[in-house]
Amino acid sequence: xxxxxxxxxxxxxxxxxxxxxxxxxxxxxxxxxxxxxxxxxxxxxxxxxxxxxxxxxxxxxxxxxxxxxxxxxxxxxxxxxxxxxxxxxxxxxxxxxxxxxxxxxxxxxxxxxxxxxxxxxxxxxxxxxxxxxxxxxxxxxxxxxxxxxxxxxxxxxxxxxxxxxxxxxxxxxxxxxxxxxxxxxxxxxxxxxxxxxxxxxxxxxxxxxxxxxxxxxxxxxxxxxxxxxxxxxxxxxxxxxxxxxxxxxxxxxxxxxxxxxxxxxxxxxxxxxxxxxxxxxxxxxxxxxxxxxxxxxxxxxxxxxxxxxxxxxxxxxxxxxx
Amino acid sequence: xxxxxxxxxxxxxxxxxxxxxxxxxxxxxxxxxxxxxxxxxxxxxxxxxxxxxxxxxxxxxxxxxxxxxxxxxxxxxxxxxxxxxxxxxxxxxxxxxxxxxxxxxxxxxxxxxxxxxxxxxxxxxxxxxxxxxxxxxxxxxxxxxxxxxxxxxxxxxxxxxxxxxxxxxxxxxxxxxxxxxxxxxxxxxxxxxxxxxxxxxxxxxxxxxxxxxxxxxxxxxxxxxxxxxxxxxxxxxxxxxxxxxxxxxxxxxxxxxxxxxxxxxxxxxxxxxxxxxxxxxxxxxxxxxxxxxxxxxxxxxxx
Numbered sequence: 001x002x003x004x005x006x007x008x009x010x011x012x013x014x015x016x017x018x019x020x021x022x023x024x025x026x027x028x029x030x031x032x033x034x035x036x037x038x039x040x041x042x043x044x045x046x047x048x049x050x051x052x053x054x055x056x057x058x059x060x061x062x063x064x065x066x067x068x069x070x071x072x073x074x075x076x077x078x079x080x081x082x083x084x085x086x087x088x089x090x091x092x093x094x095x096x097x098x099x100x101x102x103x104x105x106x107x108x109x110x111x112x113x114x115x116x117x118x119x120x121x122x123x124x125x126x127x128x129x130x131x132x133x134x135x136x137x138x139x140x141x142x143x144x145x146x147x148x149x150x151x152x153x154x155x156x157x158x159x160x161x162x163x164x165x166x167x168x169x170x171x172x173x174x175x176x177x178x179x180x181x182x183x184x185x186x187x188x189x190x191x192x193x194x195x196x197x198x199x200x201x202x203x204x205x206x207x208x209x210x211x212x213x214x215x216x217x218x219x220x221x222x223x224x225x226x227x228x229x230x231x232x233x234x235x236x237x238x239x240x241x242x243x244x245x246x247x248x249x250x251x252x253x254x255x256x257x258x259x260x261x262x263x264x265x266x267x268x269x270x271x272x273x274x275x276x277x278x279x280x281x282x283x284x285x286x287x288x289x290x291x292x293x294x295x296x297x298x299x300x301x302x303x304x305x306x307x308x309x310x311x312x313x314x315x316x317x318x319x320x321x322x
Numbered sequence: 323x324x325x326x327x328x329x330x331x332x333x334x335x336x337x338x339x340x341x342x343x344x345x346x347x348x349x350x351x352x353x354x355x356x357x358x359x360x361x362x363x364x365x366x367x368x369x370x371x372x373x374x375x376x377x378x379x380x381x382x383x384x385x386x387x388x389x390x391x392x393x394x395x396x397x398x399x400x401x402x403x404x405x406x407x408x409x410x411x412x413x414x415x416x417x418x419x420x421x422x423x424x425x426x427x428x429x430x431x432x433x434x435x436x437x438x439x440x441x442x443x444x445x446x447x448x449x450x451x452x453x454x455x456x457x458x459x460x461x462x463x464x465x466x467x468x469x470x471x472x473x474x475x476x477x478x479x480x481x482x483x484x485x486x487x488x489x490x491x492x493x494x495x496x497x498x499x500x501x502x503x504x505x506x507x508x509x510x511x512x513x514x515x516x517x518x519x520x521x522x523x524x525x526x527x528x529x530x531x532x533x534x535x536x537x538x539x540x541x542x543x544x545x546x547x548x549x550x551x552x553x554x555x556x557x558x559x560x561x562x563x564x565x566x567x568x569x570x571x572x573x574x575x576x577x578x579x580x581x582x583x584x585x586x587x588x589x590x591x592x593x594x595x596x597x598x599x600x601x602x603x604x605x606x607x608x609x610x611x612x613x614x615x616x617x618x619x620x621x622x623x624x625x
Contacts (some may be wrong), residue, residue: 031622067451069623089453090353097451107372119358120452122349131345138342148373164448174451201344230433258492 020045020078021172021204022066024230027075029061036061040075044206050215051208052317053225058210060100062225063174066206067097080171092237093122096165096173096203100180104157106150110136113149114164121168128167135167136160139193154181158190164196172204173197179214191218216313232316241314246282246309249267249292252302253277264295266322280309339599355453356462363466367432379431386424387474391417395485414479414506415579418513425474426517426568430538432470433521437530447623454619467518475517476495511577515601516571517542519610526617542568559592561624565593566604574599 022044037058039189053059064070066079068088077084084091104113115132136145139159144152149160157176165173178194179185179187195218198205209215215222222239224232232239251258258277265272270291271282281292289306296303350357369376394411401410414455440446449459483499483506486492493499524541525534549566552558564570573588579598594602 028375064623068455069447071452088455093349093453095451097448099444099451100445103443105439105443105445107369107376112371116358116362117448117452119350120355120449121456122351122354122453124350124354125344127345127347132341134342166342201342249401 005269012075012229019178021080023076023078024062025076026063027065027077029058029070030072030073035226039231040225040228042080042233043225044221044231046080046204046222048205048207048218050219050222051206051225052212052222052313053210055210057210057225061212061227062178063097063176063206063208066174066297067095067258081244094171095297096121096168096170098165098173098178099160099210100176102148104160107148109146110141110149110152110160110163111145113160114145114167117164118167119210121170123168128148131167131169135163138166138197139163140189140297155183155186155190158182158186162190162193162197166201168204170203172206174206174208176208177210179211187214194218201262212232212313212317222313236313239313240305240311244314245284245311246280246303247288247292248307248309249281249296249303250305251277251296252304257299257301260299261295261301264299265291268295277304324392332375349385354452356458359449359454359459359462360466360469360521363436363463364469367435367470372516374517383424383428383431387421387428387480390420391482391485395482395489398486398491399489406481413579413581414482414502415509415576417473417479417482417583418509418575421478422568422572425471425513426521426542427539428474428533429467429471429517429521430542433467433518433538433571434525434531434534436466437522437525438529438534441581442529442531446621450623456621457615460614460618464518464522468514471514471518472510475514476507479506479510504588505578509578512574512578512603513571516567516606519607519614523610523613547588557601560589561598563589563594564598567606570599570602574603 013238020043022042024043025041027037027040028035039135040058040062051059051062061070065072066084068079068084068091071085079091081095082091085293111132114135115128118128118132118135123131135143136142136159139162141156141159141163144156149157152160158181161174162173165175175194179190183192191214194205194207197203207215207219217234218270219236222233222240223230251261253261258274258279262272262274262279265279265281268291270288273280273282279290279292282290292306293303365371368380369378394417398411418425440449446459450456454462480503483492484503487499493502520541521534521538524537525531528534528537545565545567546569549562553560553563563573569588574593574596576588578598
């Protein structure tokens with residue numbers, strides 16, 4: 001079973017603890033003859049964990065099972081120490097959930113909606129009103145909180161969904177595609193907000209997404225699901241590994257000079273991928289650096305940048321899915 | 323200005339905006355969740371906290387339901403007592419003849435609004451991610467629908483009872499008053515529960531509330547017309563009357579009030595016994611509840 005162990009890589013990352021928030025072992029879920037999840041195993045610990053996978057990979061089904069909306073057909077699933085299907089109420093009152101869709105009741109004011117969901121999760125009326133307002137302010141909708149949700153932009157509705165997920169102070173929030181429909185600036189802002197909620201308030205986050213770069217940017221760990229199976233799980237550092245997969249050389253040269261460098265490298269037996277002025281020379285030892293440097297020196301081409309190429313989450317994802 | 327050691331600097335005042343913070347206070351638990359969902363559903367259906375256009379239909383239905391009662395209370399106050407007693411005023415059971423249309427219009431409006439909208443907007447997923455589960459969600463929605471229907475099934479006859487009592491034309495004596503009161507409450511529950519279950523069952527079948535509303539509003543008079551034609555014109559078995567959805571609870575209400583004889587009721591008592599009517603009523607409730615549960619138990623909440 002793959003294990004996601006949070007190892008903060010920067011100062012603002014969350015202090016890791018060993019408690020398992022979600023533990024899935026050989027989970028299978030079928031809808032009639034269709035098998036949505038055939039063998040999913042992972043462990044999620046404190047911090048922000050990305051649930052990655054292509055559209056239709058089974059991420060939303062997995063989230064649904066974590067919340068207790070769907071029963072596990074076989075295997076075992078524990079959420080905050082309990083079986084979410086049989087102990088659903090006890091589990092769900094400690095969770096926040098932001099669904100994927102944007103079609104919230106259009107005539108309801110954002111503040112009323114968030115307050116209602118907070119009350120549903122057991123907050124007394126007065127406290128729910130205060131915290132709904134606070135959550136909406138935190139999510140950047142302080143001035144807009146009395147607007148009907150039908151008049152809000154997609155970005156604002158995404159923020160309302162986040163506010164309703166955290167207003168009742170859950171231990172863990174599940175965010176299903178929280179940046180869906182957002183433009184790049186709104187996306188950055190939403191990811192910053194998610195990071196802030198996790199680091200500032202210690203709320204653990206499971207973020208379902210098919211966008212690798214946003215998981216790479218904001219998450220401490222990731223679970224990659226493909227074709228109904230766990231294909232990889234772990235901290236981002238574990239997933240990417242510490243080694244390199246090559247050297248990136250950016251040349252200060254014209255196409256003819258670039259061709260001669262490439263020819264020289266290939267004649268030395270190196271595997272080279274060309275992307276304009278950028279060459280990726282494959283190999284994981286220091287001799288690749290020397291090879292690239294020597295090829296450039298021999299052809300008289302200037303080097304604009306020379307760096308190691310590390311595995312990205314995208315590389316891991318593609319490699320995992322074969 | 324020179325700083326004096328130990329003195330408070332003149333610009334040291336600060337506003338501490340606590341903003342979002344962790345919460346470790348008391349929680350209301352499952353009962354609180356149920357209460358808030360029922361309250362929210364009631365407010366939503368009545369258009370409270372929503373713009374004026376959402377208040378039009380519930381306000382109109384309530385007016386249609388209470389207007390005849392208000393008129394009869396006025397008549398009772400103005401007419402001499404012997405004229406009022408000569409059948410100018412309806413009985414408590416007979417009053418439903420004036421408002422049954424408004425009641426099933428309200429059922430057709432309320433149940434689809436409370437059930438279909440949640441599924442269509444994905445709010446059902448948010449509800450089921452709270453401490454509520456499918457049975458408690460449905461129980462809360464059923465309670466809200468029943469309470470809303472009691473507004474129009476219980477309110478008007480109860481208003482008449484109180485007004486007639488104040489006008490000294492009500493039941494004689496405390497015991498009789500309590501007896502009439504109990505019959506009014508039971509009658510309103512019989513009609514409210516049946517209409518609520520039928521409307522909720524129809525609403526469970528489709529996500530489109532307009533379709534559900536149209537279906538509920540058509541099923542009620544449609545079943546009455548079809549069964550009346552089959553029994554009265556085609557001389558088929560009178561047991562077919564049990565499929566007359568709006569009139570089954572009305573006939574039961576006549577029997578509850580002891581008005582089945584003397585030509586006041588809808589059907590001849592010898593056609594279908596009171597026990598048959600009760601059995602049919604329970605049959606509708608059980609079938610409706612079973613259908614709603616079957617739909618929701620297997621409903622895939624993906625989003």
